[in-house]
């Protein structure tokens with residue numbers, strides 16, 4: 001039975017601000033998704049945005065009136081609207097963020113309702129710019145974009161490359177609404193539930209593997225496992241939202257395509273391809289998170305063409321060899337200071353499971369190991385919450401069952417702690 005999990009956005013107050021880019025036509029999708037996730041949403045449009053997307057549509061989707069620039073000067077208001085909205089919101093999302101609104105924000109100009117709200121916000125702000133490639137690459141825009149990233153609580157979502165409304169193919173496409181929603185959920189998934197958006201992973205390069213590997217049985221069939229890739233991809237995005245430079249090596253995923261935006265991705269199929277992609281990236285990474293579920297067996301050469309059903313038993317029962325232990329190989333190759341988090345899917349009762357997991361952590365040589373019991377109802381594979389134990393050198397901690405994005409943040413916190421401890425002991429030894 002699948003259990004419904006509450007979204008981290010449930011009951012949270014989110015202000016969605018729209019400025020004058022044609023990408024504004026996608027914002028209603030974001031508003032609708034936030035409402036479905038249980039958030040309370042208010043919308044605000046600049047005068048240019050109101051010409052591109054209907055304030056009536058935003059009001060209907062958010063179940064609340066949509067604020068216009070002119071509302072700031074409504075004499076019936078007893079408090080300035082921009083202060084009311086900035087104090088009400090636990091998170092603001094500017095999607096799309098136009099070049100003009102970016103310029104006003106970066107320069108500290110409070111001309112208009114959106115500009116005033118942005119200066120009055122003390123809670124986190126997700127910024128999703130969208131514009132023509134030449135505009136985006138202009139030094140003035142790049143300067144302003146860099147500037148706002150130093151403002152406290154800003155989560156910058158870099159525009160993507162693609163076909164733009166001006167018919168040009170290049171950088172400038174607004175981050176996908178599904179990714180913006182994920183960034184919003186991430187803000188509410190850290191720690192005690194208060195919105196958090198600091199970039200404590202800035203300057204760290206993280207290598208993550210995710211998803212299953214597949215080994216061919218014949219041209220039509222393969223051997224694989226039930227991994228969806230969700231845990232690894234959420235870890236990768238959570239680290240990226242926290243400022244890390246993330247490289248993701250992934251097998252076939254059962255996830256929204258948009259969740260890969262902003263990550264440097266390498267797609268693989270087999271364990272051998274996974275191994276070589278990780279070997280290439282490991283030397284330039286400070287942290288390795290090995291969340292991929294590697295298939296256990298492989299054949300040197302799969303039969304050509306599709307086998308007949310009758311031929312399958314013979315092929316399935318011979319010619320398979322064990323896939324080498326990739327995690328052990330990688331931990332042996334790492335240089336001092338590189339941290340490794342491994343994952344282990346186990347079954348059995350708690351004490352057996354912990355004993356086997358600690359033995360596994362030692363053999364594989366990882367600093368931290370997350371142990372998932374995959375035989376318990378309502379947790380484990382796919383779109384389900386997850387929990388288990390986190391094991392380190394000589395300690396284990398129970399992790400209660402929680403949504404995978406919250407768990408990703410817990411694991412990133414533990415990795416930061418381990419990094420600090422490793423740095424402190426290196427200092428003592430020197």
Ligand SMILES: Cc1cc2nc3c(=O)[nH]c(=O)nc-3n(C[C@H](O)[C@H](O)[C@H](O)COP(=O)(O)O)c2cc1C
Nearest residue numbers: 019020021022046048049098099100101130131132
């Ligand atoms: C059809 C149309 C599309 C536009 N698309 C963009 C865009 O994608 N990005 C952008 O920065 N400006 C775009 N502009 C220009 C802005 O709307 C203009 O700079 C405006 O002053 C932005 O003001 P605002 O930030 O207050 O909404 C577009 C203008 C028009 C007429």
